[in-house]
Amino acid sequence: MSTSVIERGNTKMNRKILSISSKRQVTIPQKFYQLLGFGDEAECVMRDGELIIRPIKVSSGGEFAEQILAELIREGLSGEELLTEFKKRQAQMRPAAEAMLTKAEEIAEGKADYTTYEDIFGMEE
Known part of the structure; x- marks a missing residue:
């Protein structure tokens, strides 16, 4: 099937009808795959x-x-020990950022409590 352009409000979208295999698999059209920069993994989200x-x-x-x-240099690390610890800490960055984003989404949806700057540091006088 060919790709078509549809409009929703002021937004134009490329559209293509996909087949779903008996194993519930779909193939991302090559044009979309390349334009969006897909690699070996994709994120799947259900929303509205x-x-x-x-x-x-x-x-x-x-x-x-x-x-x-x-920080690692201040801690006195060097050589192979520095490299090993750097890789370990760098790998921790993405999960930490994702956890922060998840918490922010929960707060925005009213599913979690939040703390203000004033709650933590008090009001300046």
Whole structure:
């Protein structure tokens, strides 16, 4: 089947009807796969009665690499020990960020309590 363009409000979307195999598998059209930058994994989310399949954005944790290295050097690590501990801490960054995002979503949905800046530090006088 060919790809078509549909409009929802002011948003234009590319649309393609997919077949679902007997094993409940679908194939992502090559055009979508390439344009969206899919790799070896995809994230599947159900939201408002829709199934969303999107590429996993690979983050090496490089955003914090300099801070991690500086901390390890302050701790006196070097050589192979430095490299091993750096890899360990860098691998912890993504799960920590995902946990923070999950908590933020729960707070936004009213499913979790939140703490304000004033709750933690009090009001400045």
